[in-house]
Amino acid sequence: MKRILITVTMILMLMAIMSGMAYAGTGITQSDIKEGLKFCEEYPVGLSLDGQRIAFSQSDVPPVIVKERTLIPARALFEKMGGKVTWQNDTQKVYVTYDDTEVVLTIGSNKALVNGKTQNLEVPALIIDNDGDYYGSTMIPVRFTAEALGCEVGWQDSTRSVLISSPVKGEEPVVTEPNENNSTGSDSNTVGSWQFDQLHEAAKGKIVAIDMGHGGKDSGSIGHKGQADELQEKDVNLAVGLKLNEYLKSAGVSTCMIRDSDVYYTLLERAQKANNIGATIFISVHNNSSTAASAHGTEVLYNSKVNGDGENEQQLYGIDSKTIATNIENEMVSILGTTKRGIKNSPEMAVLNKTSMPAIIVEGAFLSNENDLQMMQKEEFADHYALAAAKGIVKSLNDAYK
Numbered sequence: 001m002k003r004i005l006i007t008v009t010m011i012l013m014l015m016a017i018m019s020g021m022a023y024a025g026t027g028i029t030q031s032d033i034k035e036g037l038k039f040c041e042e043y044p045v046g047l048s049l050d051g052q053r054i055a056f057s058q059s060d061v062p063p064v065i066v067k068e069r070t071l072i073p074a075r076a077l078f079e080k081m082g083g084k085v086t087w088q089n090d091t092q093k094v095y096v097t098y099d100d101t102e103v104v105l106t107i108g109s110n111k112a113l114v115n116g117k118t119q120n121l122e123v124p125a126l127i128i129d130n131d132g133d134y135y136g137s138t139m140i141p142v143r144f145t146a147e148a149l150g151c152e153v154g155w156q157d158s159t160r161s162v163l164i165s166s167p168v169k170g171e172e173p174v175v176t177e178p179n180e181n182n183s184t185g186s187d188s189n190t191v192g193s194w195q196f197d198q199l200h201e202a203a204k205g206k207i208v209a210i211d212m213g214h215g216g217k218d219s220g221s222i223g224h225k226g227q228a229d230e231l232q233e234k235d236v237n238l239a240v241g242l243k244l245n246e247y248l249k250s251a252g253v254s255t256c257m258i259r260d261s262d263v264y265y266t267l268l269e270r271a272q273k274a275n276n277i278g279a280t281i282f283i284s285v286h287n288n289s290s291t292a293a294s295a296h297g298t299e300v301l302y303n304s305k306v307n308g309d310g311e312n313e314q315q316l317y318g319i320d321s322k323t324i325a326t327n328i329e330n331e332m333v334s335i336l337g338t339t340k341r342g343i344k345n346s347p348e349m350a351v352l353n354k355t356s357m358p359a360i361i362v363e364g365a366f367l368s369n370e371n372d373l374q375m376m377q378k379e380e381f382a383d384h385y386a387l388a389a390a391k392g393i394v395k396s397l398n399d400a401y402k
């Protein structure tokens with residue numbers, strides 16, 4: 001009995017010492033951590049990766065702010081990003097690797113290694129036990145680690161969220177400014193027999209990201225495959241996108257082309273580029289195909305997004321993808337003379353759900369349909385497609401920003 005009492009007393013003493021204990025040399029005390037946990041329980045901190053909110057598992061300690069630095073469970077974010085997180089118990093080290101960067105954090109140490117080079121941390125990685133069960137989670141400083149791996153890190157006050165953009169592979173996208181006032185000074189120009197409106201002053205500066213679907217090793221659909229007049233979707237999309245860029249610039253719209261040559265990017269990379277540049281509209285130029293040779297016409301896909309706080313596109317951007325899709329579908333059918341297949345809510349499409357802004361995919365015509373393909377073989381197809389898409393975008397922007 002006595003022995004048990006002594007043991008209990010010792011445990012209690014040890015706990016008392018530990019609760020006040022500072023992590024040697026870091027300036028962080030247990031009460032800093034307790035304070036942070038209490039505050040974040042009342043005002044939870046969210047985390048999003050490329051516009052997608054990260055969900056934490058029940059066993060995770062949710063993000064906690066200690067001395068103005070946010071700590072997150074090591075695995076939640078970086079494994080989702082495609083990185084690797086390993087924990088070495090005997091050395092108390094966390095290894096986070098992504099692409100060719102390795103970050104090594106040691107529990108309670110203000111020194112971290114980034115590809116072998118020592119860097120200083122203001123708040124170290126910590127083992128935090130939020131519910132008093134003495135099973136802690138390994139928590140690491142999110143900004144330091146993410147930036148070391150090449151991510152962009154931001155903070156959104158309205159949602160109390162850490163916003164992470166994963167690193168852009170390949171070239172950084174560039175915004176091209178619209179053309180200087182195009183001589184006439186009027187509100188619209190005519191292109192062929194079509195009237196083409198100029199962008200309202202209130203919509204100036206909004207960026208339209210133009211994504212030409214497929215490219216490089218990915219040809220997309222192929223019409224008349226193996227024949228002399230074989231047509232690859234990636235080439236049509238590129239021709240359309242380049243013209244679309246010209247039309248938008250001439251109307252006063254700032255643009256950013258996701259690709260402007262015959263190169264391949266993954267769907268995620270395309271979305272990330274648009275996210276990183278802060279585009280207001282993402283348009284992906286495609287053409288269609290079907291095993292049913294009779295399928296033909298134009299359709300536009302959209303994704304009515306709602307963020308983690310229930311805010312819709314209209315509330316977040318002042319413009320929504322369904323309206324843009326409708327406007328482009330109407331212009332396409334009118335200018336190209338294609339069959340109206342309509343607009344489709346398609347949240348499953350990667351470029352529509354990995355982009356944070358209103359995004360649409362235009363499927364101009366079917367390479368698998370004889371009549372559509374004949375139209376697509378003609379020189380003016382890309383030009384008319386581009387004009388229709390540009391008109392639809394400018395109308396959407398002008399209606400939204402008056």
Ligand SMILES: [Zn+2]
Binds near residue numbers: 213220221233286287
């Ligand atoms: Zn396609």
